[in-house]
Amino acid sequence: MSGVMKRMGMIFRAKxxxxxxxxxxxxxxxxxxxxxxxELLQKVRRGxxxxxxxxxxxxxxxxQLNKQSSTLEDQGRKxxxxxxxxxxxxxxxxxxxxxxxxxxxxxxxxTLQGEEEKLTLAxxxxxxxxxxxxxxKETIKATYTAAQAQTRIGxxxxxxxxxxxxxxMAIQRxxxxxxxxxxxxxxxxxxxxxxxxDDSSGLAKDDIQSELDRLSGGTDVELELQRMKAELAxxxxxxxxxxxxxxxPQAQQPQDTPRFDKQ
Amino acid sequence: MIxxxxxxxxxxxxxxxxxxxxxxxDELLEEMESGDEPGFRRTLHAxxxxxxxxxxxxxxxxxxxxELILPAPDATLDEVRDMLSDDGLIPG
Numbered sequence: 001m002s003g004v005m006k007r008m009g010m011i012f013r014a015k016x017x018x019x020x021x022x023x024x025x026x027x028x029x030x031x032x033x034x035x036x037x038x039e040l041l042q043k044v045r046r047g048x049x050x051x052x053x054x055x056x057x058x059x060x061x062x063x064q065l066n067k068q069s070s071t072l073e074d075q076g077r078k079x080x081x082x083x084x085x086x087x088x089x090x091x092x093x094x095x096x097x098x099x100x101x102x103x104x105x106x107x108x109x110x111t112l113q114g115e116e117e118k119l120t121l122a123x124x125x126x127x128x129x130x131x132x133x134x135x136x137k138e139t140i141k142a143t144y145t146a147a148q149a150q151t152r153i154g155x156x157x158x159x160x161x162x163x164x165x166x167x168x169m170a171i172q173r174x175x176x177x178x179x180x181x182x183x184x185x186x187x188x189x190x191x192x193x194x195x196x197x198d199d200s201s202g203l204a205k206d207d208i209q210s211e212l213d214r215l216s217g218g219t220d221v222e223l224e225l226q227r228m229k230a231e232l233a234x235x236x237x238x239x240x241x242x243x244x245x246x247x248x249p250q251a252q253q254p255q256d257t258p259r260f261d262k263q
Numbered sequence: 264m265i266x267x268x269x270x271x272x273x274x275x276x277x278x279x280x281x282x283x284x285x286x287x288x289d290e291l292l293e294e295m296e297s298g299d300e301p302g303f304r305r306t307l308h309a310x311x312x313x314x315x316x317x318x319x320x321x322x323x324x325x326x327x328x329x330e331l332i333l334p335a336p337d338a339t340l341d342e343v344r345d346m347l348s349d350d351g352l353i354p355g
Contacts, residue, residue, distance in 0.1 A: 003288030008332040
């Protein structure tokens with residue numbers, strides 16, 4: 001296989017080992033593991049409860065058998081008192097059979113009790129382990145979240161994670177384009193300034209032209225000033241007659257404080 | 264084998280299906296290299312449909328690393344080409 005699938009898979013493995021697949025989030029793995037442990041603990045507890053229930057049932061049966069046994073004993077005693085030895089024998093033989101059952105049940109009871117104790121101990125140990133795991137899990141999760149927050153920005157820009165891949169690429173493209181344009185603008189400015197590149201727009205000027213412009217600009221200002229002075233000297237009377245009180249101060253302003261410097 | 268469709272999820276595919284998928288995959292690569300955008304789009308969709316059809320989707324909480332990865336259905340030829348360029352998914 002050499003197609004797109006394989007190549008993308010290889011690139012992912014080779015270059016995106018750090019990629020955080022959503023399904024492979026270690027926090028989810030920890031939570032999953034914790035869930036499994038809780039289920040196991042639940043099973044053990046259910047086992048303890050089942051054994052305890054069986055033990056209680058046996059105890060009830062034993063109490064019943066013991067009661068029947070003592071009844072038969074009483075009956076035997078009464079039969080003997082009445083001189084009915086045959087009846088007494090019957091009662092005692094039934095009691096003997098019951099006693100056998102009692103012995104069997106007592107053995108079972110002991111076994112169950114032992115099992116129950118073992119399971120209770122196991123449940124307690126497991127509970128302690130699960131509690132410890134829970135604490136550790138939360139610590140790891142907190143650490144992971146902090147680390148992830150730190151790396152998330154980098155991932156978004158480098159497109160490490162699947163979700164951010166497209167966004168990352170778009171951002172990268174935009175950044176590249178901006179940098180390229182900036183570099184190009186910078187280079188053009190430098191070339192124009194050095195005179196190596198002619199400015200077809202006619203807006204940019206080289207040093208010599210700028211200086212010439214500045215000089216000729218200065219001359220223009222001087223010429224303009226002279227022209228205005230001559231105007232004022234020759235036509236002030238006529239202007240005052242038309243616009244009294246307005247012409248003189250305004251017309252003199254450029255002479256006192258030149259506002260424009262054509263450089 | 265576990266296959267991931269980017270932005271969509273993972274599916275489990277039996278190895279026996281790969282001969283069929285490889286054909287489409289190779290075709291997709293050729294179209295990408297020759298710059299045949301309409302062909303690329305058609306084949307990508309055919310490949311994704313096939314993967315979805317033959318595969319069994321993995322539950323979201325499944326913890327399986329993907330062995331093969333496919334572009335998202337709306338990925339453009341240029342985007343896929345960028346992903347497969349020398350720099351791969353991560354520049355550098």
